[in-house]
Amino acid sequence: xxxxxxxxxxxxxxxxxxxxxxxTVDQMVSAISDRIVTGVMRPGEKLDEVSLAERYKVSRxxxxxxLSRLGAMGLVDRRPNRGAIVAIVSPAHLASMFESMAELExxxxxxxxxxxxxxxxxxxxxxxxxxxxxxxxREEAAYELFNSDFHARLYSGAxxxxxxxLALQTRSRLAPFRRAQFRLDGRLQKSWREHDxxxxxxxxxxxxxxxxxxxxxxxIVSEASAVFAHDEGGEA
Amino acid sequence: xxxxxxxxxxxxxxxxxxxxxxxTVDQMVSAISDRIVTGVMRPGEKLDEVSLAERYKVSRxxxxxxLSRLGAMGLVDRRPNRGAIVAIVSPAHLASMFESMAELExxxxxxxxxxxxxxxxxxxxxxxxxxxxxxxxREEAAYELFNSDFHARLYSGAxxxxxxxLALQTRSRLAPFRRAQFRLDGRLQKSWREHDxxxxxxxxxxxxxxxxxxxxxxxIVSEASAVFAHDEGGEA
DNA sequence: AAATCGGCAAGTGTATGCAGTTTGTGCCGA
DNA sequence: TCGGCACAAACTGCATACACTTGCCGATTT
Numbered sequence: 001x002x003x004x005x006x007x008x009x010x011x012x013x014x015x016x017x018x019x020x021x022x023x024t025v026d027q028m029v030s031a032i033s034d035r036i037v038t039g040v041m042r043p044g045e046k047l048d049e050v051s052l053a054e055r056y057k058v059s060r061x062x063x064x065x066x067l068s069r070l071g072a073m074g075l076v077d078r079r080p081n082r083g084a085i086v087a088i089v090s091p092a093h094l095a096s097m098f099e100s101m102a103e104l105e106x107x108x109x110x111x112x113x114x115x116x117x118x119x120x121x122x123x124x125x126x127x128x129x130x131x132x133x134x135x136x137x138r139e140e141a142a143y144e145l146f147n148s149d150f151h152a153r154l155y156s157g158a159x160x161x162x163x164x165x166l167a168l169q170t171r172s173r174l175a176p177f178r179r180a181q182f183r184l185d186g187r188l189q190k191s192w193r194e195h196d197x198x199x200x201x202x203x204x205x206x207x208x209x210x211x212x213x214x215x216x217x218x219x220i221v222s223e224a225s226a227v228f229a230h231d232e233g234g235e236a
Numbered sequence: 237x238x239x240x241x242x243x244x245x246x247x248x249x250x251x252x253x254x255x256x257x258x259x260t261v262d263q264m265v266s267a268i269s270d271r272i273v274t275g276v277m278r279p280g281e282k283l284d285e286v287s288l289a290e291r292y293k294v295s296r297x298x299x300x301x302x303l304s305r306l307g308a309m310g311l312v313d314r315r316p317n318r319g320a321i322v323a324i325v326s327p328a329h330l331a332s333m334f335e336s337m338a339e340l341e342x343x344x345x346x347x348x349x350x351x352x353x354x355x356x357x358x359x360x361x362x363x364x365x366x367x368x369x370x371x372x373x374r375e376e377a378a379y380e381l382f383n384s385d386f387h388a389r390l391y392s393g394a395x396x397x398x399x400x401x402l403a404l405q406t407r408s409r410l411a412p413f414r415r416a417q418f419r420l421d422g423r424l425q426k427s428w429r430e431h432d433x434x435x436x437x438x439x440x441x442x443x444x445x446x447x448x449x450x451x452x453x454x455x456i457v458s459e460a461s462a463v464f465a466h467d468e469g470g471e472a
Numbered sequence: 473a474a475a476t477c478g479g480c481a482a483g484t485g486t487a488t489g490c491a492g493t494t495t496g497t498g499c500c501g502a
Numbered sequence: 503t504c505g506g507c508a509c510a511a512a513c514t515g516c517a518t519a520c521a522c523t524t525g526c527c528g529a530t531t532t
Contacts, residue, residue, distance in 0.1 A: 061518090081483085083484070103343045
């Protein structure tokens with residue numbers, strides 16, 4: 001409902017009914033993962049192949065492929081002969097994922113401090129400084145976009161494609177549990193200040209400081225998100 | 237040929253032709269990934285759906301699902317409408333994967349030093365000491381098995397399921413490039429000594445030392461494997 | 473009355489056919 | 503002789519049909 005843009009059912013399908021861009025499954029994957037990530041579908045909820053096929057006006061074949069990919073992404077859990085459900089993550093596993101995220105970002109920050117080009121450093125600083133205005137105006141949605149961008153820069157700046165992959169993968173799996181964290185009182189300002197420490201260390205070329213700052217940042221995010229995780233776990 | 241155990245074509249299929257254990261695709265995935273990992277299939281080689289279907293005596297549908305999963309694992313590269321090929325990794329990407337592996341193992345080692353139970357520490361030390369005999373006898377195959385086991389202990393001992401997943405995933409993607417590294421002169425002894433440093437640091441509870449030792453170990457493995465990677469790249 | 477077995481319904485796993493895309497090859501023109 | 507265009511073969515993407523598995527409900531038996 002709130003994310004119709006990614007729902008391929010009428011609009012997109014109507015237009016490109018016969019365009020074989022090979023993206024039908026891709027669209028379903030992003031549509032379904034959006035529904036999971038945004039919390040429209042709760043952990044444990046069944047993902048029925050025929051229902052999904054009807055919903056997206058396709059046959060079961062692409063649905064199965066989409067479910068397969070979502071399973072590989074860790075967003076859904078496939079049991080042989082028993083269907084697929086939205087993945088249920090235990091509190092322990094969730095903590096482990098946040099911990100991993102902290103370590104991955106710490107590594108990225110360290111590499112960023114060592115390897116970022118001048119252009120990348122400048123771009124990161126400019127964007128970071130610009131974001132301070134979003135904080136002042138309390139524009140949570142806009143800041144969330146910037147935040148994604150900032151972390152993406154962190155992953156890319158490490159100049160290590162595989163670590164970047166691991167970070168993006170882990171981040172996407174954590175997405176369902178990070179939402180709405182910026183609604184917490186003052187989280188916006190704190191987030192920006194934590195970023196500030198990371199940026200300063202990177203610009204100074206101090207790998208260890210950047211490493212530590214990034215780890216601290218994610219640890220705090222983890223604690224801030226734990227509240228929501230518990231809520232969801234209880235309801236599901 | 238050398239790995240018929242994992243090839244489901246005649247033997248396995250003949251027996252369980254009608255057993256629907258939901259594992260047909262699983263078998264294909266492990267069979268194909270074995271063929272890739274062991275080097276039977278070279279990077280860039282085409283994975284034709286119909287050929288694979290004939291080879292494993294199944295229809296194209298499960299083949300497609302298997303390819304999909306292998307694509308998610310990063311072992312094959314799927315191009316829309318243009319088939320699938322065994323993934324080609326550039327030297328830069330390969331270096332990035334080894335670098336990531338080094339960092340992941342460093343993290344695991346640090347966590348191991350902090351979190352391993354007494355039982356785990358004792359088991360690791362006993363196995364490690366036992367392996368010294370394999371070194372003395374130059375039993376390369378046996379040592380390679382032990383080596384896998386050792387690293388698996390490292391990942392599990394970190395008590396962080398997600399980091400363990402990331403490490404195993406990265407390790408499997410590196411497998412094609414690590415094979416035969418123990419054939420290098422004296423690599424066996426050096427490997428054991430590097431392990432020794434890691435074990436000593438973990439048992440001493442010295443996280444940072446374990447971290448550094450593990451990172452150094454993988455860096456050396458990376459360099460030792462680079463030779464083979466080049467060879468294979470040239471041939472393919 | 474409780475437990476077990478048989479049948480039924482729902483849903484997944486696999487096979488096959490058709491439509492559309494890509495790519496290689498041969499022909500035509502310059 | 504070389505470049506562009508068109509056609510055809512091969513292959514992928516999706517749809518549909520069928521086979522098998524699983525879980526549930528009720529009837530029968532102990």
